[in-house]
Amino acid sequence: MKRWLNGGLVSVAIALIFMLVACTPQSASAPPAAVPQGTTAPAAKAAPVVSAEQAAWDKVVEAAKKEGRLNFYTFYFTGDKGMAMANAFENRYGIKLDIITGRGSEFTERLKTEQRMGQMTGDVVATSSTHMENMRQAGLLIPSLDLPVLNEKDVWAIHPTFHNKEGYYLDYQRYFLTTFINTNLVKPGEEPKSFADLLAPKWKGNLIMADPVLSESPSRFVLFIQQKRLSEDYPTRLGQQDLKFDPSTVGAVAKLARGEAAATVFVSTMEAIQMAAEGAPIRIVDMKEGTVTDTEAMGAIKGSPHPNAAKVFLNFIYSQEGQKLLGEKIKTFPVRKGIIANVPQAIQLEPSNPLVVDLEGVQMTAKAFRDKQFVSQLKPK
Numbered sequence: 001m002k003r004w005l006n007g008g009l010v011s012v013a014i015a016l017i018f019m020l021v022a023c024t025p026q027s028a029s030a031p032p033a034a035v036p037q038g039t040t041a042p043a044a045k046a047a048p049v050v051s052a053e054q055a056a057w058d059k060v061v062e063a064a065k066k067e068g069r070l071n072f073y074t075f076y077f078t079g080d081k082g083m084a085m086a087n088a089f090e091n092r093y094g095i096k097l098d099i100i101t102g103r104g105s106e107f108t109e110r111l112k113t114e115q116r117m118g119q120m121t122g123d124v125v126a127t128s129s130t131h132m133e134n135m136r137q138a139g140l141l142i143p144s145l146d147l148p149v150l151n152e153k154d155v156w157a158i159h160p161t162f163h164n165k166e167g168y169y170l171d172y173q174r175y176f177l178t179t180f181i182n183t184n185l186v187k188p189g190e191e192p193k194s195f196a197d198l199l200a201p202k203w204k205g206n207l208i209m210a211d212p213v214l215s216e217s218p219s220r221f222v223l224f225i226q227q228k229r230l231s232e233d234y235p236t237r238l239g240q241q242d243l244k245f246d247p248s249t250v251g252a253v254a255k256l257a258r259g260e261a262a263a264t265v266f267v268s269t270m271e272a273i274q275m276a277a278e279g280a281p282i283r284i285v286d287m288k289e290g291t292v293t294d295t296e297a298m299g300a301i302k303g304s305p306h307p308n309a310a311k312v313f314l315n316f317i318y319s320q321e322g323q324k325l326l327g328e329k330i331k332t333f334p335v336r337k338g339i340i341a342n343v344p345q346a347i348q349l350e351p352s353n354p355l356v357v358d359l360e361g362v363q364m365t366a367k368a369f370r371d372k373q374f375v376s377q378l379k380p381k
Contacts, residue, residue: 104131
């Protein structure tokens, strides 16, 4: 009897345990999602891999946006050209572009003053490679070789570092520096075909150029003389032609368009493009002794108040987007391949005898301008 009770109690205890287990709520785990027959569940997407270089550049862009603005010293990007550049950059990055205009020689002196006073205002400066070289030698610029766009291969007609491998200034557009005529004053077939032609009596008092005291353009004579394309006394002989002068090449071509002179000496396509597009009676001439082929350049200013915005702006200028803006909207000759230079027919030229200005040429021209080498010859008292 006692054994049955003990056995019965054990059996009852076991039965009660099973009943309690059956009545205890189970944890609510969701059943696995049903996968239709013949298919497999989609694999989870991996996060995009960002290189260390891209991550570092993203930080520069973010810092630039926090800076919020950029002060751009330039001679070329004025009026509608400047507005197009400012709008494109602000739309792309949300950074306001303030444009301060002036000549390259003026910017050189302004930056020296800012540096001396310790009150830097400018962030990026753009002018001729000659003035940029003088700024580099004066310690006013910093290198910009860390721009991502400079790593792109096989996209350059002229690489941005063509004139300065250290990246203190970068070439952003090409131009020709040569003679232009007023087509209302010079009949077809009577235009000068060489620098020697400009010494003829009919051109006396009818030639205009930028003032060699203020503009580096006349200093290009040093290249023609060094390469023996012109004689050493040519500037003196030209100075006997009662030359007219303007403080800038822009003013010189404007006076040409108004008929105040029949031809120019050393005016660039950059200044003539807009006037030709507006219907000015001007046309480019391919000179026998050579047509100067040079570049405009940009550089980041040492000690600028918005250094990250400066980097982002420079990278934008050399990108496909920035170079298309230059070629198609602003109408110039970009340094990237495959971009249409939307310039008027009167400005288009394939030089028969190009004089390509390399780094040595830039340095020679820069020195000639600093020394005012041709002032007394071209502006005799």
